[in-house]
Amino acid sequence: MASAKVLVASCPADDSNVEVVRTAERLCRSGRDGAASPLIAITRLLEPARRHDLERALAEARPRRLELRPLSIPASAARALLLRHPPDASVDVAGGQIPSVVILGFGALGEALALQAVQLSASGLVLTVLDRDASARGVSLLRRCPGLAEVCRATFLDVDPEALAGTNGLDRLPAHQAPSAIYVCFDDDEQNLRILRALRGWLARRASWDPPVYVSISRPKELDPGRVAEDRVVLFGDLAETCSVEMLLDEKLDVLARSVHAFHVEGIEGEGSELPETYREASRRQADHIDVKLRAIGSRPVPRGSAPPFFFSEDEVELLARLEHARWMAERVVDGWRYGPVRDDARRIHDLLVPWEQLAENARERDRIAVRAIPTLLERVGRTIARDLVVGVVGRSSARLSARSWRDLLQPQIQTIVRRFPDRRLVATTALTDPAARAAAQVILEQPQAGLVVPRVVPLADIARSLGENENREAFWQLVACAERCFALGVPEDGAEMPAPRDSLDPVREARLCAFLAERSDVLITAGAGFEAIPAGSLPAGRQPGRPAECLRIDLDPAAHTASWQVRS
Template sequence: MLFGPSLIHVCGSEPLASRVVAGLRADGRRVRLVSPDQLTTLKPARIRTLILADPPDPAGLIAAFATRLAQIRRGFGAEPVRLILMHLADPPPPLPDLNLGGRLRLETFAIENRAMRALLARWPLHSGMDPPFGQVPHLLIAGFTPSAGAFLVQALRLIHYADARPRVSILCDDTARAAARFQADYPQADQVAEIRFAPLASPPLKDTPAVTLALVCQDAPGPEGLRVARALVQTIARAQRASPPILLEIGDDEARGDIADWDGQIIPFSSLREVCRPEVLLDGLGDEAARTIHEYYCDSIAAQGRDPGTEPAGEPWPRLATSYRQANRHQADHLWAKLAVTDCRAVAEEMVDAFAFTPLEVERLALIEHRRWAADRSLDGWSYAPVRDNARKHHPQLIPYAELSEPMKDLDRFAVRGVPNLLARSGLGVVRLLIVGIPAPGAGSVSGKRLRTLTRLVLERLVARYPDRALVFAATLADPATRQVARQALDQSGAGLFWLLSQPIDELLAAQPDAAARRDLLELAARAERRIALDGEGELARWFAARAEIVIALGAIAPMAEPVRRVTLAAGWAGLDWNFEY
C-alpha cells in the first residue's frame, strides 16, 4: 500500500494537458498523463482525481467514465471521484445528466476566467492605490484579446472601493468594433464604471484619475507586448506622473533577467501557467469562502421568515445554478477589497482574539457591497424592474443603496459583519493595520550600525505596544536610510510595505548614485504590497499627515501638517525621542 498524496490523472488536448502536468509536478504532486484511449482501460476505483484538460469530446468521455464507475462496488465511506473539466471559457460545454449517488463530483473550470480571477487575487486593483486616501481605481487595458476581456469583466466585479465612480480605459486598434462587441455582450456595463475605448496610440489620460493598474495583453505576446508596455510606462509618466503596476501577458515565453534589469513596473505573467498552479486548479480558489457566503445568505433569508428553498438563490450548493455559484465566488473575491478599505489584514487565526467592524465601517462597507452586488448582477444581464422576474432577469433591488428598504440594507450589513467568520473558515483572522511612515531624512540623521540598532529598538517597542496590530511601513525608498529601516521592519517584524511614489519610477531610479543603489531600491520595491501614486512632495506630506499613525523621523524632519505620534532617531547621545507614550 502506498502512502502520501494520491495520484492525479490528467487527460486532454495538447499542449494544455502537458502544461497541467508540469504545473502540478513543479509543486511536488504525483501526476500521470493518459490519453483518451488509455483512460478507457483504467479502473475507475483507482482514480481519485481526474482532470480533463479541454478534451475534444468532454460529454462522451465523462459519460463513459461515469458508466464504468457505476458498475463497480463502492467501499463504505469511500470519497467520490473528483473530476475537473477544464474548458476555455464560460459557459461550460453541454454535459450529461449524472446521478451516481455521490460517487462522482464534477467541477467545471473555465480557463480564461479562472486565470484572470487568480491574477487579480495576486495583483488586486488596490495594489496600485490607497482607497482610504480617496483614490479611485483607474484600470487601463492595452489590447482586447479574449483573455483581456475576461480580465476586464472580473475586474468590473471587484472594482468598487467607495461610492466614487471607477474608470476603465481600453486601448485597441479597432475601437468601434471592440466597443460594439463589448456593449452587445454586457449592455449594463456602463452602470458599473465609466468605460472608454480609445486607440492604442492616444490613451485618454488627460484630466482623468491616475492609472492604478494596467494590463497589456496583445494578440501575439512577445516583443510587441513588451514594446507596448514600455511605451505605456513613458506615456503614463508624462501625462500623469504616475507609475502603476503593468501586468504583461507573455504567453509561452519565460520571464528572464536579473532584478537589475527591471524597470520597477512591468510584471510578466503567463495566464496558462497561472491557471496550472495547484492552488488555482486543485485547491478551489475562493470556493470554501463562496460556500460559506451562500450559507450565510440562506441564514439571512430564513431570519426574515422566508424559506430559502423556495428561491433560486437559496438552493443547496450542489443544486445551485452556475450563475449563483459564480456570484458567491465573486463576493468571496471582494473580501480583500473590503479589508483594504478599512485598513485591515488577514493573518493566521491564532494571532487574533476577536474582531468586529465598527458601526460606521459596517455602513460604509454595506454600501460598497451593494454596489459590488449590483455590478455583478448587471454584468450577468439583470436590470431594474419593480417586480422580480428571474426569467427576464429583472430585479427590484438594482437601485442605489440609499433607496433600499431597511430589511434590504440589512442583507448587505449582514454580509459585511460576516467577513471575519468567513475568513475564519479558512483559518484566518482579521487585524487592523498600524501604518508607520518614514519621511525623507533630515539634518542629524543616523546611519550604519547605529541606525540598525535604533531601528531594532523601535520595532521591538512597537510590536510590544501594539500586539493586536499589523505593522505596515510606508516610504518613498528614495534614500539608503529609509530603505534600511523599511527592510529591517520587513525582515525583523514581518511588516508590510507601502511604496509611496511622489515621482515616476524612472526618475527615482535615475536619481540613484550608482547601480548598487538602484538594485537595492528595486529589491525592496519588489516586496511592496502596494504602490501609491502621489502628486509631488505636497501630496506626499499630506499623505503622511492623514494616513500614518506613527512617523519615524530620521533626524530633524519638516513639521507635519497635523499633530502625529513621532519617534525621532537622532545622532549623538539622545538616541530615541518619543513624543507619545509608547
C-alpha cells in the first residue's frame, strides 16, 4: 500500500470488496505519508446503497489517503460507445424527433446502455427492451430508479433470445415506432451474431427504418471479418479495450470531466480535492453532456486556436440551462432519487426534481452558471467552441458529370465559402442521393473540423445499389460513416418499403428534402435545373441566434460548368 498507485477489488461479493477497501484505507493512513496522491481503489460494488455507504465513510477520513472509483466494465463500455455514437445522432432533435432505442439483451451491459442513453438524451428517450425476463428486470430497475418513467418511456418485452435469432422473434417490436438505434448485447458472442443475421433479414423487409446496429463482441479480432461485413453495423465491447488500464481509470474519457470537477471544487469552500467519488461521477456525467448541449445550438468543440473566442447569447444560456436541469434530473433519477418537498440525502429525496417551470429563480441561476462556464471548462483542456455553418446540397442524378468534374466545379465554391466565413465550422447537409451531393460532402469534409449530416429520404442501401459505374460503393459507405448525424426525414414509420432512387427522387421526397434544406441551410447549393422555387435560405424574423446574418444560395450549372451566387441578409 505504501507505493501502490492503483488497487482493483473485484471479488464476487460486495461484502468482500468493502472489506478489501476498508483494510486498504487503514493501511494507507499509516503507510502513505510520503505519497504524492491518494491510492485509487477501483472497486466492484453491485448494490448502489453499499457504494454510497462506503463513500460516506471514506469521505469522513482525514487526511484522505484513498480515492474510491466504481469498477463496472459494462458501464465503461456503454459510456465509451455512446460518447462516440450518441443517442441523438440518429434523430433530428431540432425537428422534434426523440431517440427510440431498442436493446436486445438486458443483462449488465444492456442496463448500462439504457441508463447511459437516458442521461445523454437532450429531449427524452423511448426505450424498448427484449429479453427472456425483460419485464421482471424492468420491474427491478424501476424499483431502484422510481423516477425513471418521468424521463424515459420504457417498454419491456419477454422474448426468448433464441426466438430473436429466428424468423419471427423480432416481430414483437412495435410496428409504429421506427427504432433510431438497435443494440445487441447478450453475453454470448455467437448468439449476438445469430441475432445480427436475423436482424439483417428483418430490417431488409422494413427498408425505411434503416437504423444503425451496435453489436457487442468481446473478442472481435478472433472473428472472420465476413461474418459482420455490414455497412451500418458497429462492433463494441472489445474486452482488450474495456479491461485496459486506461479504460479502468477513465483516463481518456475523463479529461474534460476533471476540468468540470475542478470547477466544482473551486466553488465549494473548504472541500478542496476531498470531494467524494459521488461528485466525481456527477462531473463525468456533466462533462459527457457538454457535446449534447452544443449540438442543440449548432456548435461543436474544436481545438483551441481554430476558432475565435466564444460567447453564448442570453437566449442560448436559457435554452441550455433548461437542458442542464433535464440532464441533472435524469442523473438523479438513475441514481435512485425521487421528488419530495424536503430534501433528504439519506433517503434520496430531492425538492428540485421538478420541471424547469416549477424551479425557483435561484435554482435556475445555478444551471445558467453551469452553462456560462462551458467555454472556460473547454479552454482548460485545450478546446474552444465553433459555430456550425450549414451547407445544404441538393441535386439530380440526371445532371450527368463525373465525380472529378463535380469536384472541379465545387472546390472553388467551397473555398470561397471558407474565406467568407473564417470563424465557422462547415457542416455538409445532404441526403447523398445524387453525385453532386456526394462530391460536395467529400470536398467539405476535407476542410478542418468539418462535419456531415445526412437527412435520409431513401434507404442508404438503395443509394449504394444505384451508384454509377464511376462511383465506389465502399467509398460511399466510408462517407456515410463520417456522418455526425444520419436520421430519417419524414419517412413513414409503418415499415413500408421505399423505391430506390433512379434518375431523380420522386416529387414528394424531393419537395420534403428541399423544404428541409431551405429552412436549415446557411448556404444552399443546388446542382442542375428545376430548383428555382427553393428560397435562397430562410431568414424569418425568428432566425436562430448564432446563425449568420446572411444566407447564400449557389446554383451550379453542370452543362456550362458555371456557378451563380445569390445573397440574402
